[in-house]
Amino acid sequence: MRPSDTNLPARAVRYRRSRTGLVWAGLRRASLTTWLGLCVILLYAILALFAPLIAPYGEADVVSSQPFAAWNSTFLFGTDQLGRDVMSRIIYGARNSVGIAFITTTIAFLLGGTLGILSAISPSWLDHVLSGVADMLMAIPQLIFALILLALFGSSIPSIVMIIAVLNSTQIFRLARSSARNVAVMEFIEVASLRGERTLWIIVREILPNIMPTLIAEFGLRFCFVFLTISALSFLGLGIQPPSADWGTMVRESATFISYGNITPLLPAAAIALLTVSINFVVDWFLDIASGLRDDQ
Amino acid sequence: MRKEIISNPLFRTIFTRLGLGFVTLFAVSLIIFAAIAVLPGDFAKATLGRAATPETVANFQKSLGLDRPVAERYLKWIGGAVTGDLGLSFSSGSGTPRTVGSIIGPRLKNTLFLAGITALVAIPIALLLGIIAAIRRNSWLDRILNAVTLASISFPEFFVAYVLMLLLAVKLPLFYSLARVTPSMGSIEVLERIALPVLTLSFGIIAHMMRMTRAAIIGLLSHPYIEMAKLKGVPPWRVILRHALPNAWAPIVAVIAFNLAYLIVGVVVVEVVFVYPGIGQAMVDAVRSRDIPVVQGCALIFAASYILLNLLADVIAIATNPRLAHPR
Numbered sequence: 001m002r003p004s005d006t007n008l009p010a011r012a013v014r015y016r017r018s019r020t021g022l023v024w025a026g027l028r029r030a031s032l033t034t035w036l037g038l039c040v041i042l043l044y045a046i047l048a049l050f051a052p053l054i055a056p057y058g059e060a061d062v063v064s065s066q067p068f069a070a071w072n073s074t075f076l077f078g079t080d081q082l083g084r085d086v087m088s089r090i091i092y093g094a095r096n097s098v099g100i101a102f103i104t105t106t107i108a109f110l111l112g113g114t115l116g117i118l119s120a121i122s123p124s125w126l127d128h129v130l131s132g133v134a135d136m137l138m139a140i141p142q143l144i145f146a147l148i149l150l151a152l153f154g155s156s157i158p159s160i161v162m163i164i165a166v167l168n169s170t171q172i173f174r175l176a177r178s179s180a181r182n183v184a185v186m187e188f189i190e191v192a193s194l195r196g197e198r199t200l201w202i203i204v205r206e207i208l209p210n211i212m213p214t215l216i217a218e219f220g221l222r223f224c225f226v227f228l229t230i231s232a233l234s235f236l237g238l239g240i241q242p243p244s245a246d247w248g249t250m251v252r253e254s255a256t257f258i259s260y261g262n263i264t265p266l267l268p269a270a271a272i273a274l275l276t277v278s279i280n281f282v283v284d285w286f287l288d289i290a291s292g293l294r295d296d297q
Numbered sequence: 298m299r300k301e302i303i304s305n306p307l308f309r310t311i312f313t314r315l316g317l318g319f320v321t322l323f324a325v326s327l328i329i330f331a332a333i334a335v336l337p338g339d340f341a342k343a344t345l346g347r348a349a350t351p352e353t354v355a356n357f358q359k360s361l362g363l364d365r366p367v368a369e370r371y372l373k374w375i376g377g378a379v380t381g382d383l384g385l386s387f388s389s390g391s392g393t394p395r396t397v398g399s400i401i402g403p404r405l406k407n408t409l410f411l412a413g414i415t416a417l418v419a420i421p422i423a424l425l426l427g428i429i430a431a432i433r434r435n436s437w438l439d440r441i442l443n444a445v446t447l448a449s450i451s452f453p454e455f456f457v458a459y460v461l462m463l464l465l466a467v468k469l470p471l472f473y474s475l476a477r478v479t480p481s482m483g484s485i486e487v488l489e490r491i492a493l494p495v496l497t498l499s500f501g502i503i504a505h506m507m508r509m510t511r512a513a514i515i516g517l518l519s520h521p522y523i524e525m526a527k528l529k530g531v532p533p534w535r536v537i538l539r540h541a542l543p544n545a546w547a548p549i550v551a552v553i554a555f556n557l558a559y560l561i562v563g564v565v566v567v568e569v570v571f572v573y574p575g576i577g578q579a580m581v582d583a584v585r586s587r588d589i590p591v592v593q594g595c596a597l598i599f600a601a602s603y604i605l606l607n608l609l610a611d612v613i614a615i616a617t618n619p620r621l622a623h624p625r
Contacts, residue, residue: 139321140328141562144580144599148329151584151592228453232566235455236581251455255570258459259474261467269456276451 026289037281044275047094055088060243068257071264078264081253089245090268096240097247098275101227104161105168108226109219112169116176117203117211121184131177134170142167143229147238155238160230168226175218179211213290220283224276231272247272310615318608325600326378329593330371374593383594388586397594401576405598407478408568408575411491411498412560419499419506420553426503427510432537434515446504454563458497458570466493476571494571498563506556513548517541547617554610558603 030038047054056076057063064075064083071078077086119130137145146163153159183189184207192202233239234248242249247268254265365373377384383397430439449457466474472492482490517523518541526540527533565577572578580595582588 136321136324136328139325139604140596140600141558141603143562143565144596144603147565147580147584148592148596151587151589154587224451228451231453232455235453235566236569238581238584248453248455251459255459258462259467261463263463266456266459266463269453269459273448273452273456276453277448280447280451 022289026285029289030285033281034285037278037285040274040278041282044094044098047091048098049095051092051095055085055091057085057088059089059092059245060084061088068254077267080250086250086264086267089250090247090271092245093247093250093268093271096244097231097234097272098227100157100161100240101223101230104165104230105219105223105226107161107165108168108222109172109215111165112172113176113215115169116173117180117207119173119177120180121199121203121207127177130173134173137167137170138174143232146229146233150233150238155233155241157240157244160233160239164226164229168222172215172218172222176211176215179214180207183207183210213286217283217287217290220279220286224279227272228276307616311612314608314611314615318604318611322601322604325604326375326597327371329596329600330374378594378597383597384590386591387588388591397590400591401579401594401598403480404574404576404579407573408564408577410487411494411568411573411575412557412564414488414491415495415498415502415560416553416557418495419502419556422499423503423506423556424510424549427507428514428537428542430507430511431514431518432533439511442507446508449500449504450508452501454497454501454566455570457500458493458567461493461497461500462570465496472496474571476573478574491571491573494567494573497567497570498560501563502556502560505559506552509552509555510549513552514541514545517545517548547613551610551614554606554613558606558610561599561603561606 051059062083063085064079067079067081067083069075069079069083075085075087077090080086080089115130119127140148145167149163150159153163189202189206192206197205230239231248234246235252237249237252239248240246250268251265257265374384381398383401386395386397386400388395426442430442433439462474466472473490474493476491476494478487478490514537523536523540526536531540564575565581567573568575568577569581576595576598580592580599583591583595
């Protein structure tokens with residue numbers, strides 16, 4: 001320390017900030033893109049939750065005798081091949097497409113996360129077996145694997161959710177396992193087990209809080225991936241089946257209109273793109289403040 | 298000499314990785330095969346419809362060899378697959394056999410052509426952009442490239458495809474909006490037709506490859522000998538071309554192999570969008586009609602090329618690791 005430093009007035013002691021305090025501090029530092037991303041995600045959540053209140057017409061209601069009507073004041077984005085209101089279907093799509101992707105990601109996390117943490121603290125033979133299975137499942141490109149399984153089980157919402165969840169859980173398994181392993185060798189875990197704590201307590205109270213930031217960031221990225229995979233399957237006609245309003249399926253149904261310069265099919269596609277980009281921006285920002293959560297700087 | 302090769306950690310690691318790769322290939326072929334053999338669902342009945350009598354079902358199963366034991370069928374299937382015979386499609390009628398090979402064969406050629414052209418277009422652009430972004434790190438150019446590539450990675454492929462189609466085929470009629478090709482077309486005409494699919498695929502793959510190249514070069518530029526060269530007063534472009542690049546080839550080649558594996562999957566959606574008669578579209582059609590032998594054949598080709606390209610990337614990465622090349 002240089003002598004001149006001692007002349008400076010002493011800085012106030014910094015107390016450890018609470019989590020909410022850190023999040024607020026992070027929000028203040030957040031860039032424009034982060035705010036944009038957060039607003040978009042909030043908007044989608046509102047659309048999904050209150051779709052019946054917001055949408056002018058029902059999800060599968062045939063409201064016009066004219067199929068493929070152009071954009072007009074009654075039907076803002078026109079009607080589809082059966083005379084259903086396109087705008088209402090896009091709003092309901094937030095509920096179906098995003099909702100199904102969210103459920104799938106949650107199942108994948110419960111499965112992959114639980115097995116990953118278990119694998120990190122269990123005897124090595126079990127760890128080897130689980131890791132071997134995960135590696136094997138990851139050796140086939142996911143979309144191809146999903147296509148094989150869909151050919152066998154047929155396309156229904158439960159089978160899509162389960163297939164995509166299981167295929168994605170392998171990546172989460174890997175991440176949870178490696179980060180839990182890093183924590184499991186620390187002294188405080190040893191202290192806890194010497195103190196006689198049960199395994200479940202150690203997982204929930206010691207390991208989980210330490211790997212949570214990594215897992216939350218992964219949840220965002222994984223959700224994007226799941227969402228894009230299910231949309232791609234729906235677009236191929238193998239995903240969510242009509243009459244449920246789904247963005248991937250809607251693109252597929254109206255795709256030929258592109259050739260006439262009509263941008264209606266791009267609306268559901270853009271809805272997908274906007275959400276995934278927004279989530280990516282927010283995850284970027286979250287990783288930034290998550291490092292603050294750890295270092296407490 | 299021979300003993301040296303065996304004890305050399307470099308060769309040992311490569312052999313281990315190769316062995317592991319072939320074990321994976323075997324296991325994956327088992328998984329794909331098990332799809333038809335183990336899981337429930339009587340495909341003969343499903344294919345022939347409700348009107349099928351037990352005799353026609355038995356005949357159908359016999360003609361497809363479904364009445365043989367599982368192990369025998371696997372050996373026959375994998376043995377045939379190695380020689381290019383993937384069995385009979387479920388779509389074959391009683392008197393008109395259609396082999397999976399005759400369905401997939403010409404389409405595989407189309408897909409390889411599309412992927413090959415895409416690689417030729419995408420790789421040089423991606424490497425160039427990646428190197429520029431690495432040199433001009435944190436400049437406005439780097440930031441723009443970062444934002445654009447992040448966005449293009451998070452867009453669904455069909456969105457990119459339709460936007461390009463709208464802009465470059467409908468609003469500005471530069472290219473064909475659909476890539477319908479026939480074997481009688483000349484190669485120039487085929488190239489014109491597949492311009493948009495190539496562009497769509499390149500868009501995604503350039504983004505991935507550029508980001509990985511940038512990361513590889515930046516990792517390299519942090520080495521002390523680069524610092525030394527800079528301190529000696531070597532001009533920046535020379536530092537990159539003469540000092541960094543020769544050592545960067547290894548990670549870059551690994552990046553290329555990895556992204557070609559990624560290209561394999563991207564091809565499925567793009568082929569469907571542009572109605573390109575490739576193997577991806579064949580697989581989607583087969584899944585829809587639940588023509589399991591065709592699905593298996595396509596899946597085996599996709600999975601095998603994916604595994605082999607990843608294996609190649611790993612082996613290159615291991616072979617060029619100086620720590621393994623010079624054992625102590």
